[in-house]
Amino acid sequence: MTDLPPARRADAARNRQRILDAARTAFADTGAETSMAEVARRSGVGSATLYRNFATRHELLEALLVDEVDEVCAAAATVEGDSPAERLTTWLRRFFQYVTAKRPVVLGLLEHTDTNDPVFKTRGRMLAAGQPLLAAAQDTGQIAGDLDLGQILDLVVAIAKIPGTAEYRQPILDAALAGLNKLGP
Structure with missing residues (x-):
């Protein structure tokens, strides 16, 4: 049963x-x-x-966060692109949208939260979802092998936190993602 x-x-x-x-x-x-x-x-x-x-408001915020995390994780499995690096970059752009959209939800959750709340489990789920994309891009030599996904996600989060409009942050994100491509030895 x-x-x-x-x-x-x-x-x-x-x-x-x-x-x-x-x-x-x-x-x-x-x-x-x-x-x-x-x-x-x-x-x-x-x-x-x-x-x-x-x-409670907290339950509503948790449900919002879980829904958004589910969508981003699912996108890692279905993302399209002509190459592994392009698929990774497309997913990282989706992750960036999530980070910028979820900020008010996470701030609300952090008011009254503990380490058992979904906000603290999000990173592990994102890493698990995106790791196959990074591995494929690194296996083909399109993305430098000296970066791990945690570092790349931290970069994207840092850009999302830059003050200003989306139009201001977008070229910064574009430059950072272009820089992931393996250019040198």
């Missing part, structure tokens, strides 16, 4: 997804201070429906 949770009704699943979509947008627009009332308003559900799905 399995201990699977009961399946959600279709309308309940739609409400949960509406809440997550609205919360993702709200946190991106207004930052880590976004209230549950604002999420309910934007999602078009009542407070009772919101709290039935996510009893």
Whole structure:
């Protein structure tokens, strides 16, 4: 006998997804201070429906983070490109989008968190997802072998933290990713 949770009704699943979509947008627009009332308003559900799905703000933030991490990890397996280096670079650009979009969510989680929360397990999942891409690019000699994925992800995160607009950070990211290509011996 399995201990699977009961399946959600279709309308309940739609409400949960509406809440997550609205919360993702709200946190991106207004930052880590976004209230549950604002999420309910934007999602078009009542407070009772919101709290039935996510009893606390922390639970909502965790669900957002897990959804986003799942998407980035899945992208590593399906990313397209003509070469291993191009596939890695495409995935790193997707990772960059995640880092810049998740910042308000992570800041909200860090307010009341401990080391068992998903925010602390994210890095390991990202490393596991992206490692085959880096290994393939390094095996073909397209990416220098003296870098590990942790260092590369740290580089991308550092660029995401640079103050300014997305338009300001984009050429910095482009230059850094171009620099990953093995140019020398």
